[in-house]
Amino acid sequence: MSGSGVGGTAQIPLGVITLLFALVRIGPWSVQESPRYLAATDQLDDARSAVEQISEANGEERRVQLDDVRNSISDAPRPAAHDEDAEDSAMLNSSTDQVNNQPEASAVPGASASAILPQAVADHIQDLTERSEPLFQPPNRRPVLLTWTLWALMSLAFTMFNAFYPLYLQRKVGKQSGEAEEMQALYDYLWYALSSIPGSLIGTALIESPLGRAKALAISLFITAIAQLVFLASEQAIYVVISGMGVSLAATTAYAILYGYTPDVFPTSIRGTACAVASALGRITGIIAPLLAGVLLQIRIEFAVITSAMLFVICAATALMLPSKTRAAAVQL
Known part of the structure; x- marks a missing residue:
């Protein structure tokens, strides 16, 4: 709200702040698309x-020629899905006469989706299918499914507790204490929130x-x-707060x-879709x-916390099955 805050302190409207950050983002700190992605999608000028x-x-002051861009993308290893697509395309072109000579009834089932749906929708579904297919092909399938599982279960577990x-x-x-200390709980929650700040720095170092x-x-x-189980087992207020900070x-x-x-x-070819x-x-x-x-809280408070802790353990086991990436294996842009 853009009115006066507590004690008559004026507050800057949220829309003004949003516009300010948008202008800063567009102006001084513009972010370029990955050149490798642009080259892989034949956008060589971009x-x-x-x-x-x-x-x-x-x-x-570096000037790049189109030949440099072509050579950089041709020298880089491409995912197996691209080679398979090329082979499929060659096989399809070489067997065009055979497909045309087949009975018309055999082509009806394959074209049923595009015949039923509007052309724009059918084209969108076909494009989504083609872009999603490499996600489930070796060697991408295992890390993709494991990473998706982590994102889903970690969000479920952390939100249940947070x-x-x-x-x-x-x-x-x-x-x-025998009484509802709402204000004290809010102060304790402040410590919980502040304890998350070092976590980002520690995670950055561990990467x-x-x-x-x-x-x-x-x-x-x-x-x-x-830390969640310690939080659940703690009886004294100080241990409850400290264990909650450990969770955060x-x-x-x-x-x-x-x-x-x-x-x-x-890999670059599937990164955008997989991350999305x-x-x-x-x-x-x-x-x-x-x-x-x-x-779960309607039954007992312990059930919700224990469920969240079990999900975190499952996530830990899932993370151990991921390929371990270190600084030596740098991401390709």
């Missing part, structure tokens, strides 16, 4: 322009550590589950590692989490 603008931002943390505090501390991102992620998730710190560390690991595990689906799965389970936690 790829050359992106390289030159990135070089200029880094204080270099969304109801003030209620958990009120019930545990209120039960211990580049020799431990490897997958192992660092698994350890952070396992510590999160342990470890979970934020895990999320920082996951955010840094996710783009790195996918992972983020969407996290949003969906984040919506389901309060509903599930609300049902």
Whole structure:
């Protein structure tokens, strides 16, 4: 709201702040598309322009020719899905006469979808299918499914605990003192929120550590589950608050590692689609989490926390099955 705040302090309207950040984003700190992606999708002029603008931002005067862009993308290893698509295309072209000589009835089932749906919708579905197919082909299938599982289950587990943390505090501390100390619970929640700040910094450091991102992620998730169980078993208010801060710190560390690991595990050709689906799965389970936690809280408070801890343990086991990425295996742009 744009009116006066508490004590008559004027507040800047939210729309003005949003517009200010948008102008800053568009102006001084513009972000270029990945030149490798542009070259892989035959946008060679845009790829050359992106390289030159990135070089200029880094204080270099570098001029790139189209041949340099073509050579850089042709020398790089391409995913197996592209080779298979090329073979399929060649086989399709070589067998055109055979397809035309087949009875008309045999072509009807394959064309049923495009015949029923509007052409624009059919083209969109076909394009989505073609772009999604490499996600489920070796060697992409395993890391894609494991990473999607992590995004979905981590969001479900963390939201189940984070969304109801003030209620958990009120019930545990209120039960211990015999009265509902709402203000004290809010102060305790402030410590919970502040403890997440170092988690991002720790996660950033672990991303580049020799431990490897997958192992660092698994350890952070396992510590999160342990901290939740300590929170559940604690009786004194100080231990309840400290264990809750441990959950916030470890979970934020895990999320920082996951955010840094996710783009790195996918090759350039599928990175955008795979990351988008992972983020969407996290949003969906984040919506389901309060509903599930609300049902469990109707039974006992312990059920919701234990369920969240079990999900974090499953996530830790899933992270250990991921390929371990270190700084030596740098992401290809």
